[in-house]
Amino acid sequence: MSDYSKLKELAEAASEGAWVQDAFEVVSDGIEDRRVARCSWLTDAQYIAAANPAVVLGLIAHLDLAVEARDLYMADKKQLAFALNDARAEAARLKAECEGLPKHAPSSEIIWCECGDGYPANSYGAGFMAANGGVCENCDAAEPELVKITCSLEFFENLRDSAAAEAEEHRQCMGSYRPHRQELLDAVVCQCDELIAGVSKGEQA
Template sequence: MTIDKQQLQKLLWAEAASFRADCADWKRNTEALDEFLGEKTVGEVALELLAENEALLKLAPSKEIIWCACGDGHAANSYGAGFMDANGGVCQNCDAAQPMVSCPLELFETLRDSANTEADEHRQCMATYRPLRQASLDSVVKKCDDLLAAKGKGEQS
């Protein structure tokens, strides 16, 4: 709707206030409002404003949040939520969207054992010299152990 909403509001308040006060200015304010509206009635303008407001509400971010497996949330009517809907429930840049790589369990156990051996050797020789590397190695071994435990197979180190 192309109407000066600030001017409309000013004229409506003036008309309403003068009507309530049973003021002599009421007729003048009503005529000014009618002149401003031209061919439209106050009711028509109100309906157009309500329709415009409804359309704007549809564009506003939704209060409902759609959550991705990675923990990111997106407003229900946002691009992110639309992307998730079209992409099997995962958001555009999350880790959950990365395909899982499968390998034989024996190979995975061998990799875990190798990382564990390297972590043990590092702990004996350089753990105090490179504590971040030690933490990284320990983390890799723990993740492997956790994945193997989830599968219900493999010997825990």
């Protein structure tokens, strides 16, 4: 039975109130004489009381929801099947398109770097060398050159004297208030002394 409209109509028209079993009878507090049914068997009375209109209407409501959910699921499943077929067709098209592209084998021509590494002419390594003046990405020559800065001895002496004067002034006025600053100034003076001593030793040698 797939159409429950008649059963729903009968349940809605049945006696109102709570149906309860009273021995071989089923009674309701919603009708005047209270008797809904009188049965020859006790189990029949139990069944009729349990399958009252409220229960039947609740079961039909749950069934309607289940049917609605099933229909939505089937509709979604159908749409997903169409989308899957479209995706498979697109994948097959792309695969055929890729298979039709020309295959590039590694070039027999080798581009050599000064470090001794070589790369096929159509490889990434050769492209890197072409963009970086013939230097490969693994070569030390690819590293940026360090700029050599030359400073005179007089420069370090002036820097040392200036830092020493500021360190002494800071020690007298704010040495205990800003100890970290004092440590930095003293460190600058020490480093200048070491540089000056190193330069002087090199000149003597």
